Amino acid sequence: MKKAILSLALATTLALGAGYASAETRITYKSAKSTSSYYQMAVQIAEAMKAGSDGDIIVTVEESQGSVQNVMEARARGGDYVFTTPPVLVRLAQGGKAMFEGKSDPKFDEIRALFPIPSLTMHFVMSEESGVTDFAGMEGKTILLGKGSFGAREGEKYLKLFGLDGKVDLAEVELSNAVAALKNGQIDGFVTAGSFPAPNVIEAAASTGVNVISLSDNQIAETKRTKLVIPGGTYAGQTEDIVTTSLPVVAFTTSAMSDDTAYELTKTYWEQKEAMGGAAPWWNGVDTGLMSNITGKIHPGAVRYYEEAGFELTPDQQ
Known part of the structure; x- marks a missing residue:
């Protein structure tokens, strides 16, 4: 009987542990040089995601040498990848133009927006x-x-x-x-x-x-x-x-990210924006008016949040 009880307790502990592991979402956020204000913003977003999700969303910030590198890495990254860049660079990558000439890739067409950040x-x-x-x-x-x-x-x-x-x-x-x-x-x-x-x-x-x-x-x-x-x-x-x-600068991911993850990231970002603005005033410059700066497709999971929250989206964004 004791063995049976111990086995049941162990099985319950393992099940709870598995449930906790599956609830935790880990994200890599590719930002900018560590000396830039945009790297500071990335750190603030990471802290806000952890606080707003009660620790269910863990964001690791990666330093970057620039927005072009961030877009290029979208070709090889998985569904946990979030990066920042001006929307114009996404358009250029998808068209194989300018700095992306000769470097086009079908995966560029899978880039999807999540939310605007300070311009x-x-x-x-x-x-x-x-x-x-x-x-x-x-x-x-x-x-x-x-x-x-x-x-x-x-x-x-x-x-x-x-x-x-x-x-x-x-x-x-x-x-x-x-x-x-x-x-x-x-x-x-x-x-x-x-x-x-x-x-x-x-x-x-x-x-x-x-x-x-x-x-x-x-x-x-x-x-x-x-x-x-x-x-x-x-x-x-x-x-x-x-x-x-x-x-304009926007946080992007790719269609490899699950709808639920994109939903939670976007929802937590907007819900935590006021608190971030209390610590760093540049967040106060972000409002619904910046949504028009997103000129490409928004991730379906993020679209779900925007529709629930009453944001007006254009047909091109959906």
Whole structure:
């Protein structure tokens, strides 16, 4: 009898253990370089998933060298793979264009969106002392663009588009030193791209006083980027809304992920977003309006959540 009871207890323990193991979902989240704000976001998402699921969803964050690498790895990863990238790169991969020319793969067609995360947002920051309040006023000023980053490339493009090519002095200073250079008068302004509110813009606005330049609708159209409005009051001294451009960023997976897993990831993300925003303000820039930035198919499991929650989806997203 004792042996029978012990056997039953052991069997029950094993069954409970098996049930626990099957309930736990493990996800690999491929993000960005460990020094970037997007890596910090990935860590916050991992913590939010664990908290919001009572430990049933465990996310491991992987460092990445960039969005192109994230998309490329979708060819070989399984149903536990989540990665971040601008939707435009997914379109290019699926079409075998640009950096994906000659590297097309049928698995690119299986990429599916889950949810939007903070966009890469352009900031054109000028010191109050410079008196510059629009792009035309930047002529003859010393501007820091940085090197090699999306913001630097985009900033250079905008200077050419708006007739400032060769008409501003480009500072040879690292972007990490932008605020110090602005304070000591070494530069008149700097260009940076990142989720808003951007830490370096917060620091510059609080310590030096700045004007963050808005773009007109015509200028935004020329850039061929997505319009984004930074609400007034986001930065010290900026009482009016700042109209600028952005590069949307979205968390993706593939159709190899189960519908239930995609549902739980998406549901937990939106339910935890407010709590994440309390710890890091850049999450407060994410709302239902960013859903329009998802230009491809959304995973069916995520679609189930969006329909339950009353989100409006386009036919192309479904």
